[in-house]
Amino acid sequence: MSGAKYQVMNTTPQSAPGLSIDQALAQAHAHWDAGQNIPAEMLCQQVLAVWPGQSDALHLLGLMAYAFGNVDLAIDNLRRACQAPRVAPVYLSNLAEMCRQRGLLAEGEEAARRAVGLEPTLVGAWNNLGIIQQEAGKLEESLASLTRVVGLKPDDALARNNLGNTLKRLGRLDEARQQYEAALALMPNYAEAHSNLGSLLNDLGRSDEALASIRRAMDINPRLADAYINASGVETARRRYDDALRWIDGLLSFAPLHPGGLAAKASVLVSMERPDQAVDVALQAVSAAPQSGDALLALGEALHAQGQLDQALLAFDKAIALGGLTVEKAMINRASVKTEQGDKEAALADLKAVIERFPNSASAWLPLSDMKKFKAADPDIARMERLAGPGVLLARSEATAVRFALGKAWMDAGDAERAFEHLNEGNRMMRETFAYDADETSRWIASIGQALDAKTFKRLSGGGAPSDAPVFVIGVPRSGTTLLEQILASHAAVHGAGELSAMRTLTDAYGGPAALVSALTPDVATQIGRDYLAEIAKLGGGKARVVDKMPSNFLLAGLIPLVLPGAHIIHVKRDPVDTCLSCYSKLFAREQLFTYDLTELGRFYRDYEAIMAHWRKVLPADRFLEVQYEAVVDDLEGQARRMIEFIGLPWDDAVLDFHKTKRRVRTASVNQVRQPLFNTSVGRWKPFAKQLRPLTDALGLLEP
DSSP states (O other): OOOOOOOOOOOOOOOOTTOHHHHHHHHHHHHHHTTOHHHHHHHHHHHHHHSTTOHHHHHHHHHHHHHTTOHHHHHHHHHHHTTSTTOOHHHHHHHHHHHHHTTOHHHHHHHHHHHHHHOTTOHHHHHHHHHHHHHTTOHHHHHHHHHHHHHHOTTOHHHHHHHHHHHHHTTOHHHHHHHHHHHHHHOTTOHHHHHHHHHHHHHTTOHHHHHHHHHHHHHHOTTOHHHHHHHHHHHHHTTOHHHHHHHHHHHHHHOTTOHHHHHHHHHHHHHTTOHHHHHHHHHHHHHHOTTOHHHHHHHHHHHHHHTOHHHHHHHHHHHHHHOSTTHHHHHHHHHHHHHHTTOHHHHHHHHHHHHHHOTTOHHHHHHHHHHSOOOTTOHHHHHHHHHTSTTOOOOHHHHHHHHHHHHHHHHHHTOHHHHHHHHHHHHHHHHTTSOOOHHHHHHHHHHHHHHSOHHHHHHHTTOSOOOSOEEEEEOSTTSSHHHHHHHHHTSTTEEEOOSOOHHHHHHHTTTSHHHHHHHOOHHHHHHHHHHHHHHHHTTSTTOSEEEEOOGGGGGGTTTHHHHOTTOEEEEEEOOHHHHHHHHHTOOOSSOOGGGSSHHHHHHHHHHHHHHHHHHHHHSOGGGEEEEEHHHHHHOHHHHHHHHHHHTTOOOOGGGGGGGGOOOOOOSTTTTGGGSOOOGGGTTTTGGGTTTTHHHHHHHTOSOO
């Protein structure tokens, strides 16, 4: 949010004839008002030479230092000015705002409280106090302070905007909107209020209206930094990451060291799966503002994406220690890292602490729901139902999260009607945030197989970079790819690298799979293979095999042997309805755009089946193995031996205790692979057959 309007006020002391100090100060103020800073500063220094600690001179020097961007010197001068026994309350108010800008929230709050204690009707001091409390996360106190401001100056648009910011942070979105609109009624060209209203509309899922409001803010003030950040947020919410990045780069073109802009850019780069660049940008943000919770949060998220989990935890811990508005998200992110590390108890403790501290945190309920088994009488279900109730207006992302959490809870409890009431609504809300064309997706997938038929595959074979290190585990999401990777990675000679985007990135550089087939020559195949091997060499730790379990590599299965002739491909299959139900009941962290509508989900699954049937005719049998998920559940050792033999390694009993393997797991199945195998996931869809009819129809199943 933007427009937290501070009040650093210029004040001229009352003149007293005959006193040279007052005359000097009056002349200093006159020079400063006329833009003549050097004589103004000289006069202040002359006063201080006669009267060290004179508060009016120190205050004016502080204002001058502040105006020229030296906030630290300004704070030092104002601190000294505020030591006077009869300090002017406005000096304390100005000190409070300058401390806020440097992240010194505790000192700033103390100064503002002193100011309003000395002068209870000083609007600027109440305003500064309320903004400081807002940034410190003391939202109820901020609400009281800013309500006082509006009471003292009901026609002040700035006060209305600031109050709207706090109400938005409290989740009281209707009231926040009323305040923004009141601010704009008082001041139609108030850029910050237009930008903040746009951010709120984005939270409500009204993307086009949001962007229009933010553009209006930019028209009024082309250098309003938060407007660019808010515009980027709109595009990020609807997964238009290139557009989001353009908005941020627009901000950084005129403010290259803007901490908020750098932090926002790092977050977009994480979403674009460019973690190395994200870390570099986030480090710039932290360097520019070491006490910024947003910068530390962005750094933690970038390090997390890069796989530096311990360093990510340090960044999140620092953000939490600072307090303020990023604490909730930092605590949730810390829990996510601990989950990936296998420390479920610590992750649960973090999430429970978030919910106790922030009861409306739907973002915490979602991962917590995935970690526990619910019964109908569980009080946590009642708490989540209250969040989803008609009297609570949540941001769209929060409302979506709580719907998925409730869907999972009621599925556990065996109530199909309630479960799908929430799942259908959560999926509907998510589906509205992006564009997806099922017909175009079908044509695109078919075009890949058409470009690479058996004859073309044979013609292009014989090149590439030979290595038996890569092992690709492919399938659709939730089909068991994470389980197979965990089993394989429990072998002493195997490293599980997780879902790598490297093969897709290398393919996209040529315009996609079909275009690459046309461009493929022995030299191109060899270069792509070498580039991929260089990527996994950074991760494998010298182990003989490296598992890449990106499910969507099933689209590239025909290309993999052409660029990596020594690679092994394992395709995991699972009951289609179980697989699709598992997709539909999961709010994915990454893009799986086909999963949020039952009919589209069924159509995508049939497209997947069609191209896999094509690859079976094309791929060499000694490099392609298919494993049935249900067979692994029934006969773990038998299927594990098949896979270990297939990738050319001797047997290792450790693979049978895969759930005990300590390694990073970063997928939607993270909690499942930490447990021994059970058959409860087989046939899981049957109690929900009635609700799944659109899916089974799309799959072509006659009897759901």
